[in-house]
Amino acid sequence: MSLRERTRAAVRAELAALALEMFAERGFEETTVDEVARAAGMSKRSLFRYFPTKEDMVLGSAEAMGEAVAAELRARPEGEAPWESLRVVLCGWEERISSSAERLARLRLVEESPALHARWVQRREEARREIAAVLRERAGAGAGAGLDAFSADLLTSAAGAALESATREWLRSNGQKSRPELLTEAFTRLNPT
Amino acid sequence: MSLRERTRAAVRAELAALALEMFAERGFEETTVDEVARAAGMSKRSLFRYFPTKEDMVLGSAEAMGEAVAAELRARPEGEAPWESLRVVLCGWEERISSSAERLARLRLVEESPALHARWVQRREEARREIAAVLRERAGAGAGAGLDAFSADLLTSAAGAALESATREWLRSNGQKSRPELLTEAFTRLNPT
């Protein structure tokens, strides 16, 4: 990575942190992009050169997740049941991500702001599509081989529901409960055939 | 209902039909509110007096559904398992709604336009919250009495996933398959404990 790319990424991270702070304090809708820009010492136009939309200042680059999960899913053993694959990959992902105070603030913000939540769900939907495609194209024999579109949709949507419920419960516990455990519990209760 | 309210509702329905037609033809994002307004022979401002947002011209008044489902849910027998209650109510609802060509067009539009889909999910999320509250406040004994917040969230989110998957499969079949049957299938496969 070149120096320019690194500085750019650093500035972006700084801007995201600033924006998150301001949004958490004064509310997402109530805070203007112009205000964030001026607090960061730059113009609205320049700020929009770092983030495509206002929502992205909070959500960050979550589009990478879908692709990564899809790749990990492809690496799972052939015979494994798709639901089990999803559980392993998502729980593993969950264990790797830090459940910091910043994450709590961000998720709370997302949960409370409808516009933000809508964007967030949209992101997850894109990821879900990718993951469903992986499940459909699965090779090999056994229960999880080459799912039809309906089954792939149902399983991935259910996994999304599990994630969502685990997140909300985590928020209710003020970040005290273990996210991986919550997710495992949700996956276990939902046991699609 | 007074005459004014009736005419207002009629005009609203006419406007919604016009908007749906225009959006289906030229795309949702590509069609301006001003264009719809002028096609309807009124100003942008007046059009916005019939619909709070552009998206509502397509989605209509879906907020009534959440409340109605919640009410029906409250009327289910005390001992019934919550998942079964959800299945019965939602499938019953599905059987009552006409699966017309217009509905197909609307759902296709919603599925294809990200902004529209986001709004739609948001609506369903509001309904889900209401329904989860009903499940939590359930009286009586048995498996479904007084669910904790996590269980209520998980079950309602899973029901949402079932609805979503059934809808997408219905769209893939060009409206040929039976929505109630698809929904029943989805509910049966997802069998949370």
Added chain:
DNA sequence: TCCGAATATGTCACCTGGTGACAGATTAGG
């Protein structure tokens, strides 16, 4: 039938998120 009050509409100005275009400042890297 006519009048007053409620309601619908149009117009205008304005805000916010977002984008294209262009000019000038900055800086990486040879």
Added chain:
DNA sequence: CCTAATCTGTCACCAGGTGACATATTCGGA
């Protein structure tokens, strides 16, 4: 140090909404 790539600000603009105010329409009662 020089040049080319990049960053930045400014300005104009678009689309979705909203508030305010004036005007027209229409409903319901006298």
